[in-house]
Amino acid sequence: MTARWPERLPTHGRFGYSPITRRPDYAWPNGARLAVYIGFNIEHFAFGDGLGACIGPASPQPDVLNHGWREYGNRVGAWRCLELFDALALPAGALVNTALYDHCPELVEACVARGDELIGHGHSNAERQGAWDEAHERALLSRCRERMQRESGQAPAGWLSPWISESAVTPDLLAETGYGYTLNWCHDDQPVRMRTRGGGSIWSVPYPQELNDIPMIVGRLMDARDFSAMVVDNFDEMREQSRAQPLVMGLALHPYIVGQPYRLRHLRTALAHLARARDRGDIWFTTPGAIASHMQQLAADRPADFA
Secondary structure, three states, X not given: OOOOOOOOOOOOOOXXXXXXXXOOOOOOHHHXXXXXXXXXXXXXXXXXXXXXXXXXXXXXXXXXXXXXXXXXXXXXXXXXXXXXXXXXXXOOEXXXXXXXXXXXXXXXXXXXXXXXEEEEOOOOOOOXXXXXXXXXXXXXXXXXXXXXXXXXXXXXXXXXXXXXXXXXXXXXXHHHOOOOEEOOOOOOOOOEEEEEHHHEEEEEOOOOOOOEHHHHHHXXXXXXXXXXXXXXXXXXXXXXXXXXXXXXXXXXXXXXXXXXXXXXXXXXXXXXXXXXXXHHOOOEEEOHHHHHHHXXXXXXXXXXXXX
């Protein structure tokens, strides 16, 4: 039998291989070696149709059990999370479905009032953009950016696709519609410059698929206490690793999951651990957009190192 790919395997062509141990050195603001951010996913789902995470077995639509569980995040969980972030003076990158402007604009307004970064996250997590044709995908990216600018006074610099679904041209369309970075790729612990068509580029800022409550708590049935311990362990290990090179640690949270009271109690312990390190000056607690901006400035100052 002949191999399907007897020589080179297909590649995306967005970036080449680079071992993390052989890269140019740099620092984050204030000389920090580890940048930490919260990716706070606030989402809205169509009732009786489309995709959605499930806490229980899926039922025929309308699946009120799972829809109601997710809606708890917008009505209760997100507000409890924001109270916790406020108590610890932690900024967040709010990943926003624009359907929230129709459903619960107060929640987006609360993030804006806190000074959080707003990041494009599609119109609804009831759909995936990766299966759309190029014209429809471009329209989605433009509509979301324009509506966030109109409603909240800030156009998003970054994007996370609903369900992290991409087409073959998503990075190109992001660059062409005004986005400066993507969170879709989870291949590194440092930002990576991705090539786009026409000689352009876009930054890939690390977004976690392990330090993420959906795959851990929903997918792998991890207890909230264990998830909290995982956050602390991941942070402590990355802080040690960052002595050798600057790193990024993201923490992905969904309020319908971690906003449940018993889970929030354990999340509080983990975030307090991170906040103490921030207060000691050990880390840079920031947002994905600030990380991308820092990399863009480094690339301008040191073009040979960040080509």
